[in-house]
Every structure is written in structure tokens, then in C-alpha cells.
Amino acid sequence: MDQSELEFESNQLVAPVSISVGAIDPEEDELPAEPALLVHPEASHSARLQGREVAYLLRRSERRSIGFSVGQQGLEVTAPQWVAMREIESALQTKAGWIVRKLQEAGQRQQIKLEARILWQDGGVLDYLGQPMSLRLTGDASQLLRTRQTHREQGIDGSQSLHLPLPTGAPPAQVRAAVQVWILREARSYFTARMLHFAALMGVRWNALRLTSASTRWGSANSSGIIRLNWRLMQHSPQIIDYVVVHELAHLHHMDHSPQFWAVVAQVLPDWKHLRRALRDRPLPVWE
Template sequence: MDRGGNAPPGPPSLRPGRRARPGTRPGARRPVKERPSQRQVLLAGSAVTYELQRARRRSIGLTVGERGLVVRAPAWTTVGTIEAALQDKAVWVLRKLHQMQEHARRQQAARIVWADGGQLPWQGGVLTLRCDGLRRAPLLSGEQLHTGLPPDSPASALRTRVLAWFQREARAHFAQQVQRFAPRLQVQPARVLLTSAATRWGSASAQGSIRLNWRLMHLRPELIDYVVVHELAHLREMNHSLRFWAIVEQLVPQHRQLRRELRGVCTPLWD
């Protein structure tokens, strides 16, 4: 998320005889491209490293993600102005950095061990991986997934086989739930596709296709159903207006609680 800061004072005037390029404000200096630089600032007693990117924009933008804190600022903005903006947003920056660190910690704790006896989160529960013989395809039995591979199989082979099974099951489950909910919403998607997007559970296009993240199969069924209904509802309202949420609420009255729960979900790493 970009956080806009206050616009800095105007830059020095152009030298005599130099004309501004079309589309630039009077007196504006032609931006000089700079490579992103790593800097550090003290926020509320904590040393925070950030990446500074110079960009064509009017205000300072802050984002916190997997790369940490990234600041995008106009070329003429001084470092002093940038760090003053960071001081103004210090509480927000530190909170977001803490959330990202906690998310990374939880992901590491949830990392799948690709070996016999490894744990695989599945529809809100856990499956135990079993490498107990040769079989063409994995077999789900209760809370165990018999992979059909011998015990001495390399982790890469086990991961490849389980991933293929996982995505195949996701595709079948999503198709079933779309068939269940679409008629009740009076829509019919043109296509239902899997996605591996890192930051989105699903999406819908104006052409009538919906995409659902196969990692949803880690989550409990109520969360999966909410995402399916959410994307199907977009085929009627391509926005998040009050009308859109009214459509979702017809089938998922508890969508607000589920949406909050999704924000805190941490799916395991598959590497």
C-alpha cells in the first residue's frame, strides 16, 4: 500500500536558456535517474533500513513488503524531507515491519518437510505424508496422504508429486464449488483457472474468467467458499461497492469475519 506524504517545496529554477519539457511544471528540474539506494533512519529508537527509489511522482510513497521498507520519492526531494515524512509515519512503518517479520517467522515455522511423516496443511487440518511403496498416483486415506513413493525418495520428487496432486484436487474442488454457487448468483464463469499469485487469493476478469489460488486448499472450507463466492460476485459487480457486498452477503452472511481471518492467514512455503 502506498502512503502519500506532503508534497515538498518546489525545486530550484531552471538555468537561463533551459526550457522545461512538455508536461513538467514551470521551474521544474528535469529528473535525474538514480539507482535505488539503501539508507538507514532512526524511528522511535529503532534503526530502520529502507530502499530509496527516485520516481516520477509528486509525493512520497511508502510501502512495506517482502523487501522491507521501500520509499519512492520525486527526484528533487531532499533526503531530509524524505526522512521527515518517515518520522511522521513512524508508528505505521514500525507496525507494518513487525507484521512482515511475524509473517515470515510463521511461514518458516510452517515450512513443509518433504519426507515420510511430513505434515501438509489441508482444508483446515493436517495430512501426514507417507512414502510406503510404489503407486502411480497419491491416495488420500483419512488424515494420511500415501504418495506412492518409496521411503528413500528425494525431497524434490516427493514435492513434485504432492504438488501435482494438490493442484489437481484444488481444480476439482473449485469446479465443484463454482457449480454449487454460480446458479444461486445467476452467473456462469467462462473459465475457472488456478493461480499461484503470491498476494491474491483470487481474481475475476471482465471477460468472465475467475482465477483461484491453489493454496486456498490449505484453509478451512468456509474460507475457500468465501473466496469462491467473492470472485463469482465480481461477475455481476466488478468493484467493491455496497451492491457487491450485498451480493456476497446473500450466500456468505459472515463474510466480514472471514475476510478478517484471511488477512491473518499464513500458508506454508513449498520449497
């Protein structure tokens, strides 16, 4: 869901001999000037960028340029099969400022997630439609399930709480599962209403809505009119949800991110850049 990408055009015209510059050396005992940045769990190479040790995953592909992608796991570098390591190292140094900045931002987002863990218990808090919502376990499940289902209440002060027909000592996994079932049901209803609203404004028709729990994207669309939205969007504000909905519906006009695509988005949401930035800058806590 949180990912930055950058492409670097290669000037190499012939396939050079590959060298091992940048490969991780287990015998290396030199201490970095500063603590290591976010380390990719499948790292195959490393480089020192602006005094920081950066471990990254290198993928070879048929693409024609060197690409950099910084996501939740760290830095991934994709390069043509024929490009030598010396050129990849040079590209890394050229874009070192961008890479280090994006890795720092990704690390900060991870730290925020860790600090914002949800306590799956009576009195625990999670965001719902961008606002804190407290969890209330209302009693013995065997009795309450027959009379009252999970429901949300909103106070006159704007506070909201989710009441779950579970005993106060219910295991965290049971509380989490009950909350997820409720959010999934609410998400389908909420997303459908927003998609119907914006589809009419944008002159598009969608055929199906599918909820996902993808870890790397908030939504997707295909040429068959199938829209996939991550159910955890329900933790974001209504404005951010609208941005993702409009973004995916706009793909029914243009299956790319061309200027024409963004023009369609801007017709409906003139402040889409602000909303996109807000979505990227506000990571959700780990759902565990």
C-alpha cells in the same frame, strides 16, 4: 499474498530540490536501539522509525500521493517524481507507528513460515483444507503406480493422510512434486465446484478458471471473466477458500474495491472481514 498498503497525501505543490536524507550510508556505524526490522532485499534508503532502523525500497512514479506498502519483502515507498526526500521522510515519521507494526507482523509471519517447514518424507505433515494431513509413502513406485494412485484417507477420528505410491526413501523433491500434482488436481475440482455454487448465488458468469502459484496474491479476476486462484489455497480452511472465491467473483460486478464491491461480498459472506483477517493472519509454510 501478505501485504498492507497505506497512502499519504502530499501537501507539496511545487517540485522542490531533491536531497539525500535517508540514503543508506555504508560508513554509518551507529547501532540501532533495537534490532533492524524486516530489510527489503532491494533497499535503497533507510530511516529510523520509533528507534528502529528501517531499510526500504523507494520507487518514483506518476502518482499524486506518497504510498506505503508492507509485504513479504519489507517496506516499499512509492512517491511522485517531484516530491523531495524531506517530505518523504516527514511522511515516514508521521506513519511510523503503522509502518513498524506492519513490519513486525510481516516478520512474525516469516518466522512462522520458517518454523513450519514441511518435511517431504514419510510422516511429514502439511495442512489440507485447514487440517493437518500426514504423508505416507506406501512402497515401491514401479509396482504401485500400476495398481494404486495417490489418494487421501480420513480416519474415524478425523485425522487425514495422503498415501503416495513412492518408496519410503524417496528424495524430498520427488515427494514434494508428487504432492503438488495431487493438490493441483484436487484444487481444480474443488475450486470449480465452489465457483459454480457462488456464481449462481451472485448472478455472475465466469468463463475460465486458471490455477496460479503467484507469490503475492491469492486470486485475481479480469473483465473477460477469467478467474485465477492460487492452488495453495487448498491448504486453507473451506471458509477461507470461499472468501477468496467470492471476492474474485464479486469483481465481475465491480472491478475495484469500492463500497459497492464489498456490499456484494457481504451479501454472500456477512463475516467476510473475519475471514479476510484469518487469511492474512495465517501464513503458509514455504513450499520447498
